[in-house]
Amino acid sequence: MKRENKTSLPLIYKNRGLSELIKELNFRSDESDLFKRILDFDKNHFVFYKFLNDLVKFERGIPKYGIKAQASKLINRLKINTAVYSDITNKNFQNQKGLLIYGVNHNAFIEPIILFSLLNQKKIKLILFRMYYFIGKNFQKYTLPVAARNYSVNKGFGLKGKLDPSQRFRKFEALSDSQIIKINDKSIKNATKTLEQGGIVVIFPGGGGNELKKWGVGISRIILSIKKDKREDVALLPVYFSGMGYKRMLLRVIRAYKNIKQNHLRVGVYFGKEKTISDIYRLLGNKINELNILRYLREDAFSQYGLKEFPLRLYLYPQNYPLAVSRSFTFVTNLLIQILPFRDIFKGF
Missing domain, CATH: 1.20.5 (Single alpha-helices involved in coiled-coils or other helix-helix interfaces)
Structure with missing residues (x-):
């Protein structure tokens, strides 16, 4: 029996999560022969449908098993071995409290999951692209959504907007500049609160991509928002990933879900030197502002990892x-x- 009115797929995803979106896709495949052919083609030749179903299981299992255990399952499914290198003072980064971890690079999509699999702290917040925030309510407890200014509906949509799921979702939301500012301000406020209460916040200042991407000032805003009496209690910690890459990770996903034999991949996770918020204030003195903080953190991280701005x-x-x-x-x-x-x-x- 066909339904007279169909809710848009982005609206279903935003209001009810990924699991309900998959149910809707299955329902529409029963109604439409074309839709069924598309899903069957993906199931037979690609793996995205299977991967999305696994993400649903990952999200649903968080209350029972915890996000660390669920993240570890996903990492193991992809046969990824993490080799952790840490310069942190107490050599006990997994249990560190009041910690702002910032990723120098984000070449693939799996880095946040790797960090979730390593950290023991229960109070963790990942600052992430707004579209992924709606995967499910259990996942939302560990995330803070943000949107770049180019996410605004005022920026318009080209051919990419018709093909890229994230751009289609952006078009559906149609957020104004003021709405984006409000969303980001709320997440910055919640990140600050988490750190002041001894939790961990993970942020990738450059978003997705390699270390050469321009960093946003979100991390600087968090640092400047920390109360004076809490600055000594909150530490900054850079992390760099090696052995990653979007294409490499995508191939691993395809092989894993098509049950194609593959060797384990060794991924390096390099935690840098720890600094407190107070250290940043002492180092920058009266020159402290959003841009100078960003410049210092970037230069310091590049120096630690031997990276170059102009390779x-x-x-x-x-x-x-x-x-x-x-x-x-x-x-x-x-x-x-x-x-x-x-x-x-x-x-x-």
Whole structure:
């Protein structure tokens, strides 16, 4: 029996979670031969339907088993072995309280799950892209949703918006700039509260991608929001992942869910040197502000991990030419501002 009115898929996902979205997909496949063919094609040749079902099991099992155990199951399913390297002072990062962990890179989609599998603290909040927040209510207890300014409906939609699920969800939500600011402010406030109460907050300042992506000021806002009497009790800890990659992880997912034999993958998780919020205030002094905090944290992390802002080999690829031109222009402009006798005039532009 066909239904007269169908609720949009993004609305079902947002209001009822991933499990109800999958149920709706199954229902529509029974009604529509085309829909059924698409789902059958995915089940036979790809694995996304199976992977989504596993995510539902992951989310549903959180209350009973805990998010650490559930994350470990998912990691084991993909045959990932984590090798942890830590420079943290007390060598006991898993139980550290009042800890702001910031990921220097986020090349794949699995890094947050890896961190969940390593941390023993029960009070953990992951700052993540808003679309993933609606996976399920059990998962929401461990997450804080944010949206970049380009998530705004005012930015418009191109061809990518019709093909990319995240862009389609953005179009459905149609959030204004003011709504995005409100959502982000709420998450920053909750992150600050979590840290002040001795919890752990995980953030990836550059979002998804490699370490060269521009960082957002969200981490700086959290640092500046910590109360003065709590600054010594909250530590900052960078983490860098090696052996990752979006394509590599995607292939592992496909092989795992198609039951294709694959060897275990060793992934390096490098925790850097610990600093308290008070240390940041002492180091920056009266120059402390959002941009200077961001610049310091980035430079410090790059120094610890031996990373370079301008790796020449990266710019050999045509797709990175625009990035090379942009960075070169910024470098030359900053250099001119420093050496020209009338540099104060340039600072006004």
